[in-house]
Amino acid sequence: LMVWLRRTTHYLFIVVVAVNSTLLTINAGDYIFYTDWARTSFVVFSVSQSTMLVVGAIYYMLFTGVPGTATYYATIMTIYTWVAKGAWFALGYPYDFVVTPVWIPSAMLLDLTYWATRRNKHAAIIIGGTLVGLSLPIFNMINLLLVRDPLEMAFKYPRPTLPPYMTPIEPQVGKFYNSPVALGSGAAAVLSVPIAALGAELNTWTYRWMAA
Numbered sequence: 001l002m003v004w005l006r007r008t009t010h011y012l013f014i015v016v017v018a019v020n021s022t023l024l025t026i027n028a029g030d031y032i033f034y035t036d037w038a039r040t041s042f043v044v045f046s047v048s049q050s051t052m053l054v055v056g057a058i059y060y061m062l063f064t065g066v067p068g069t070a071t072y073y074a075t076i077m078t079i080y081t082w083v084a085k086g087a088w089f090a091l092g093y094p095y096d097f098v099v100t101p102v103w104i105p106s107a108m109l110l111d112l113t114y115w116a117t118r119r120n121k122h123a124a125i126i127i128g129g130t131l132v133g134l135s136l137p138i139f140n141m142i143n144l145l146l147v148r149d150p151l152e153m154a155f156k157y158p159r160p161t162l163p164p165y166m167t168p169i170e171p172q173v174g175k176f177y178n179s180p181v182a183l184g185s186g187a188a189a190v191l192s193v194p195i196a197a198l199g200a201e202l203n204t205w206t207y208r209w210m211a212a
Contacts, residue, residue, distance in 0.1 A: 009206055010063050017056035018073070022080040024052055026088075026098050039180040042144070046137035046184030049101045051195040053077065054132045057107050058124060058199040067115035074107035096146075102139035106132045125196045133192030137184035 056077075057070035078100060085098045110128040117123035 006207070013202070013206065014056065014060050014063075014073070014076075017052070017059070018076050018080055021049075021052045021056065021077045022084050024048055025081050025101060026084055042137075042140075042180040043184045043187065045099075045101075046140065046180075047188045047191055049103070049140070050106070050133045050136045050188035050192045053101075053103050053106060053136065054110070054129055054192045054196045055199040055202075057110055057132075058128070058196045059203050061111065061114060061124070062121060062200055062203045065119060067111045067119070070107040070110040070114070071104060074103040077103055099140075099143045101136070102142055103136070105139050106136045109135055121200055125200055126193055129193035129196030130189050132196070133188035133190065134185045137181045137188060140184075141181055 053074060057073045060073045061067070061069040063069075081098070081100045085095075085100055088097050089095055109131040110124065113128035113131060114120070114124045117127070
């Protein structure tokens with residue numbers, strides 16, 4: 001019974017994190033529509049997606065102890081988001097309204113780190129976390145390159161829920177915003193490491209809770 005409860009707890013947590021990742025994507029993933037703030041939004045998007053990926057992926061990977069599990073987890077997140085993307089499309093929104101993050105290659109780097117360091121948990125946290133944070137914004141450049149013209153899309157499909165305090169007044173320009181990928185990678189690399197450590201600790205806490 002305890003083994004069954006423990007496994008159920010783990011799998012429930014995995015589903016909860018994957019679903020929340022999808023919800024976060026729906027909210028953060030339409031940075032295309034914040035035309036004047038698109039670069040700033042891309043940085044926020046990069047950090048949020050890197051941290052959400054790494055916390056669930058490392059939790060799941062350390063739970064199974066099998067390199068490759070993080071990639072499997074990222075695939076779950078991707079499928080969830082494509083389903084949500086399809087739902088928005090069915091509601092009449094443009095196909096690129098929700099931007100699906102390119103999670104899988106970053107998760108592969110996490111798996112590779114865990115495998116190459118012979119299942120060293122601390123290496124997975126420090127090296128793997130850094131690699132996820134650095135790489136995810138770079139892989140997400142695919143989204144910036146493939147979506148249709150943001151200005152055209154924004155005027156064609158204005159966001160009805162944009163609150164007044166979020167309405168752009170002037171374009172965001174400045175030295176920090178000239179490269180949203182560089183800033184996103186830097187910030188995400190720093191923040192993904194402690195979040196990866198949190199994912200590893202959640203694994204430990206869950207075991208202790210179930211064993212008590």
